[in-house]
Amino acid sequence: MKDLGAEELTGREGVQLFRLLNLYLEQEQRFQPREKGLSLIEAASENENTxxxxxxxxxxEDLRSLANFFGSRTETFVLAVNILDRFLALMKVKPKHLSCIGVCCFLLAARIIEEECNIPSTHDVIRISQCKCTASDIKRMEKIISEKLHYDLEATTALNFLHLYHTIVLRHTSERKEVLSLDKLEAQLKACNCRLTFSKAKPSVLALCLLNLEVETLKSIELLEIILLVQKHSKINDADFSYWRELVSKCLAEYSSPECCKPDHKKLVWIVSRRTAQNLHNSYYSVPELPTIPEGGCFEESQSEDSGEDMSCGEESLSSSPPSDRECTFFFDFKVAQALCFQS
Structure with missing residues (x-):
């Protein structure tokens, strides 16, 4: 087999792909959650205020279930997680407000990614997620999130890199195109997104680790050579690559185990009786009142781990009751779905 060089990859139609890669590489740091804030969350113990x-x-996981329920694209889920992590790494958020924030991140991402006809209504998302917020609460929280992120919501994510790397590899290989499944790689990325640890990884590194592990299972020397050249072009050093590759490998091994509950990728249709539907409709309007959420405290680089104020969203109260441990879990889990839903 002929050895591949950088010129081989960047020649012909590959030039445009590598220009796009350079653009992604320039942008990725801008959309990374603050490492200081992520570290503070990692070090936090479980209590009602932390x-x-x-x-x-x-x-x-709730966002992934929500995206599956509404048939949203993978891009919507990944962007929602990026918005969520960037906000959580910036603001000190109490657990009781997390449900409202998660719904807002999903809606913000859907409006950016999805076609207008596929964007779920705020009322539908509130009812399905059972977040116990009103539409006005969601609107105010969306404004807070957008302002804190300076309205810079459309991010360069690991999914962008994964799609681009996948295209580069397929454009420059003589092997069968179907051997490298993009659907499988996307599912693996979503599994990594469900762990806070991987929010600290550079999107370019995380995506390349996923691709590398998948190519290794195919035992393709040609594909591995292409990935090596992409790694070199992306200036990903071997130490970082090995560190994250090991963590990704461990995550995927646990994810593929029988003990791990994985959602189906097909859109779900919820079948309920008329009485149940009426009860859900009524419960939406009986929303308990909560005091104002604080907004002032940010995770600044100069802050100590125990400094900062709570997050507040203004003069009006946020109608969201403090959750118990179970209330932090999306009520529509996929075990219950087997009894309530059929797959379309």
């Missing part, structure tokens, strides 16, 4: 890694991970 956001800990488990609660964040449960909320991302």
């Amino acid at each position: 956001l800990c890694p488990r609660l964040r991970n449960v909320k991302v």
